Amino acid sequence: MTILTIPITFDKSHLITIGEKLYSESIELIRELVNNAYDADATSVRVTIAEDEIIVQDNGSGMDEQGLRQYFNIGSTEKRQHNRSPKFNRIRIGEFGIGKFATLAACGRFEVTSRKDNFAATVTFDKEEWEQSNNHWHLPMRLEAPEILKTNGTTVKLNKLYKKFKLDDVERRILEGVPIKAEHFEVYLNNKKISARFLAGQRIPVFEGSEYGIISGELILVSNTNFIVGGPGIEIKVKGVTIKRDLFGMEINFPQLNLLTGEIHADFLPITSDRTGFIKDSPGYHEFNKVMRGVLQRVLHDIKYWQKQKEKKKNRRIVNATVDKVLNALKKNPELASLIGLPVSPEEEKQKTEGEILPKKPRVKRTPAQKRMVSKILGPSAVVARLKIGKKGISCQLDHFGQDSPESYTESNIIYINLDHPLYVREAKNRERLIVNVARLLTQELTLLKNPKNARQAFDTQSKLLKDTLIDTTP
Ligand SMILES: Nc1ncnc2c1ncn2[C@@H]1O[C@H](COP(=O)(O)OP(=O)(O)OP(=O)(O)O)[C@@H](O)[C@H]1O
Numbered sequence: 001m002t003i004l005t006i007p008i009t010f011d012k013s014h015l016i017t018i019g020e021k022l023y024s025e026s027i028e029l030i031r032e033l034v035n036n037a038y039d040a041d042a043t044s045v046r047v048t049i050a051e052d053e054i055i056v057q058d059n060g061s062g063m064d065e066q067g068l069r070q071y072f073n074i075g076s077t078e079k080r081q082h083n084r085s086p087k088f089n090r091i092r093i094g095e096f097g098i099g100k101f102a103t104l105a106a107c108g109r110f111e112v113t114s115r116k117d118n119f120a121a122t123v124t125f126d127k128e129e130w131e132q133s134n135n136h137w138h139l140p141m142r143l144e145a146p147e148i149l150k151t152n153g154t155t156v157k158l159n160k161l162y163k164k165f166k167l168d169d170v171e172r173r174i175l176e177g178v179p180i181k182a183e184h185f186e187v188y189l190n191n192k193k194i195s196a197r198f199l200a201g202q203r204i205p206v207f208e209g210s211e212y213g214i215i216s217g218e219l220i221l222v223s224n225t226n227f228i229v230g231g232p233g234i235e236i237k238v239k240g241v242t243i244k245r246d247l248f249g250m251e252i253n254f255p256q257l258n259l260l261t262g263e264i265h266a267d268f269l270p271i272t273s274d275r276t277g278f279i280k281d282s283p284g285y286h287e288f289n290k291v292m293r294g295v296l297q298r299v300l301h302d303i304k305y306w307q308k309q310k311e312k313k314k315n316r317r318i319v320n321a322t323v324d325k326v327l328n329a330l331k332k333n334p335e336l337a338s339l340i341g342l343p344v345s346p347e348e349e350k351q352k353t354e355g356e357i358l359p360k361k362p363r364v365k366r367t368p369a370q371k372r373m374v375s376k377i378l379g380p381s382a383v384v385a386r387l388k389i390g391k392k393g394i395s396c397q398l399d400h401f402g403q404d405s406p407e408s409y410t411e412s413n414i415i416y417i418n419l420d421h422p423l424y425v426r427e428a429k430n431r432e433r434l435i436v437n438v439a440r441l442l443t444q445e446l447t448l449l450k451n452p453k454n455a456r457q458a459f460d461t462q463s464k465l466l467k468d469t470l471i472d473t474t475p
């Protein structure tokens with residue numbers, strides 16, 4: 001058997017392809033350059049976007065000649081071997097050794113000037129020159145006086161720009177693509193410091209262990225999807241860099257999850273080398289996906305509870321407001337006011353403090369649904385309001401009694417209003433209409449307490465009470 005060898009060859013133009021075609025958006029170069037500065041222990045990075053130039057300047061460790069050679073080593077494993085930075089012990093973001101070539105998608109020429117102590121030099125990468133010199137693999141390196149940079153650090157300058165970037169877009173990319181909240185790390189964009197924005201909303205801390213590592217962060221439930229900038233979903237971050245926004249497909253069945261944002265950190269997740277996706281068939285990603293779906297199930301449960309609380313607050317406000325209006329109306333209708341022990345005159349008030357609240361009523365036969373209403377233990381979203389003067393009065397209890405139960409019912413001086421009744425549900429969509437509806441039910445029940453002789457009389461009484469409730473005639 002004869003064994004020959006064939007060399008693996010690497011076409012020169014492939015380097016340009018890596019830069020131009022790997023990153024789906026050229027703006028990603030900002031993330032790559034700023035994160036290189038972070039990995040180099042910089043405390044300050046200044047990004048300048050000018051008409052025909054982009055500059056990213058850091059005060060990190062800088063590079064000596066060896067360092068600059070390392071810089072242009074394609075696919076360098078340096079950071080995988082030393083995954084912590086020497087000075088601040090930062091978890092280094094870089095891992096593929098190609099990030100700097102992201103610049104090639106946006107410009108025809110970039111220049112790296114770096115100072116490390118007494119060494120300083122500039123290396124230029126010009127795309128055209130590189131492509132023309134077929135077999136020549138070298139780049140020009142110009143030695144500089146160390147003072148060319150005030151401190152150790154690196155400045156990358158992009159010229160011959162093909163694209164223009166809007167400052168807002170660059171800012172957003174920095175916010176999500178760079179560990180902006182890290183200690184001793186500041187990023188300036190055209191001299192303005194970039195800081196993380198505060199988003200108002202219900203906060204849900206997440207801290208989950210997994211076989212592969214920790215999954216932690218904070219979810220935020222906002223009241224309106226318009227508050228979420230940068231697209232829907234939770235930011236999934238690896239080493240402080242947002243790789244993807246995701247709701248794990250659960251938003252399809254549970255659209256209320258679209259109100260959820262925030263960030264989750266899972267540094268163990270394997271990512272694609274353009275940092276915009278995960279290696280989805282890896283066991284680590286499978287586990288992460290499973291844990292996150294569990295987290296979102298719990299969040300859904302919480303959302304349900306908060307929505308109930310919100311509904312309860314709204315109902316309470318409306319019922320209280322309506323009850324006040326009904327009380328005022330009762331003052332104008334003394335014959336009904338006596339039903340709830342409301343004094344007609346101050347003298348009567350004194351006499352009435354003792355004694356029965358309601359006139360004795362003959363026992364009525366309840367329907368099963370009415371029975372259920374009366375015997376129901378107060379639910380978590382029940383609202384109770386009292387129509388009262390002094391210690392006497394009638395309670396009004398709003399609760400979920402099921403859509404087949406009556407709209408309202410009264411027994412033992414409690415007026416029950418059914419939050420599930422289709423009419424209530426419909427009217428609840430509009431505040432004014434809900435007030436009218438609650439007033440209608442309260443006046444109806446109060447009228448019935450009076451035991452009207454016939455339907456005509458009942459409707460007349462209710463109509464008068466309702467008019468006095470809803471139409472304020474007091475000067
Ligand atoms: N601003 C900088 N200061 C000091 N050294 C730098 C700087 N930028 C890059 N380097 C050096 O150049 C190397 C190549 O950078 P590059 O961004 O291409 O790869 P990486 O950061 O290692 O990996 P990735 O492709 O994941 O970004 C780095 O490993 C680092 O040693």
Ligand SMILES: [Mg+2]
Pocket residue numbers: 032035036094095098099100
């Ligand atoms: Mg990098």
